[in-house]
Amino acid sequence: MQPCSREMQAMNSLLNPTQQIPLQDLQINGNRHHHQQIHVPSSSQFQYPTPTSTTHHDDSFLEQILSSTTSFPWSDETGPPNPEDNNNAGFNYDEMVLASKLRQHQINGGAAGNPFAAMKMMLMMQQQQQQQQMMLAGRPTVASAAAGGGITTNHQGGEGSMQALYNVFGDGSLHGTMQAKSFVGANSATEMTQSQGSGPTAGEAVTAPEKPKQRVRARRGQATDPHSIAERLRRVRIAERMKALQELVPNANKTDKASMLDEIIDYVKFLQLQVKVLSMSRLGGAAAVAPLVSEGGGDCIQTSANGGSHPRNSNGDQTPSANDRLTMTEHQVAKLMEEDMGSAMQYLQEKGLCLMPISLATAISSATSRSRNPMINHENPTNGSHLLIQSSGGDGPSSPSMSVLTVQSATMGNGGLEGGAASVSKP
């Protein structure tokens, strides 16, 4: 009876004055078996892991009371437990100490939102409970339960954090309900130490999923800043694409990104040029050429030309005579152009030359100057019906040196010529 009353008074000291009434009823009744008539408040936000077994009646009874004390606004209390309760020996005083500590902690503002700090508090309480257990015989359960209840009720403002705490107690791999029981039942010191040991780690693990996934746990030496993550992702994607391009582009043994891009650019230019030239070549016998050589410049051309008219020239003609030949050809062609465009074209074709816009010629020269494959078709020149650039036969990846002559012709203003200028080139 007396212990019962003291227990009740202890609970009273912790409880809200408004809720003292049912407990006073209990006090009056003084019967444990009336605990079943206790009205448990509907707000059961705390999933306090009540032990299923009711081996200890006092435990279950206290736990029910504790579960009923969920909605205690600890901060709403006018003050610490009434000093008149101090009459109950040192037990209440210890409780008061703990309660005041909790209040201070709460006033500091750290407790409610920080489950870890709450854990610490609980551990402190547990430690103190342990000490109390050593001291007080027969009261440890009450004390620990009360302390636990007090602490748990303290944080009803941070419900999530409380759930986290209970999760800690509930999800402990080894402990689970054992922890709760040990917390309440105070069986062995080892269990307590175990719970204490796993407490901090569990608390820490809890905090991570507790926050709504704002952070990704970063590897060592890397930032978790979302901007840098996005940057990293972007760089990875660009690297992937560059690798894919490396396979497509020949001569892609460059390791540097910039030079790789240069290669890619050149290759795209080269391919576009190839398409242009090929489409020029597929005129399907466009220029039906009657072979004729204008007499005016034929002599000088013939004298200087040895094998130059043969289309499959070798690259060996780097002598100045070749240049002279070219300039003479140029003049000849210019003269012809003034008279009749068709004859000029035929003359060129016969010589194995072709007329092309300057842009194309410069593009070709720039493309081939980088040891590019000469792309062009080898056509049978005797056919005479194709207008194209002859490539030196059998030339591999080495680039033929091209000498490009430009002929400014006024007559070639329109007619689809790009740039309005033409060039005569010979491979």
Next chain:
Amino acid sequence: MDSQHLNPSSLKSRFTARFLRALIKINAQKPISSSSPREIFQRYRRIKVAADKSMAYSVRSRRTWSRATLWKLRSQSRRRLASSGRRSSIKTRTTTTTTITTTSTNHRAAIVEKTSHEKENKEDHVGLAVQAEELRELVPGGESMDLCNLLDETAHYIKCLTTQVQVMKKIANLYSLE
């Protein structure tokens, strides 16, 4: 290689079919023996356009560059038709096309603005802006893309260009054998 060519749904076969049809049409329009260089160049231009167009059509609108190429070619042809004097039936078409072009240009301008803004924000550490610009000029429709997508488009574009060149070479060889 032949088996690949026989695959009816591959890019190569699609392009080949289309291009050959276009070539036949072009050859049917103009007589082959046209000696004036102007006509020669016109023909060249037509063939080139046919090649590009058939390639872009083979890709449909799946890729940005193909869409850009088709759009450009269509606008060019419309301009040609308009300038050639046939205005009666084209008036309505031109109005619609102008609206389309304006919207597309506005859209493009918006995209370019946005991407340039993004470029300023997320600056590439490696500093490949110059080459990126150049690549953008080369690849049709590449003005409004960030580097990542641009590289993707470039890869596909290169693949298609190589196919185009291969097929055209083969056709030219066939022509030359005659």
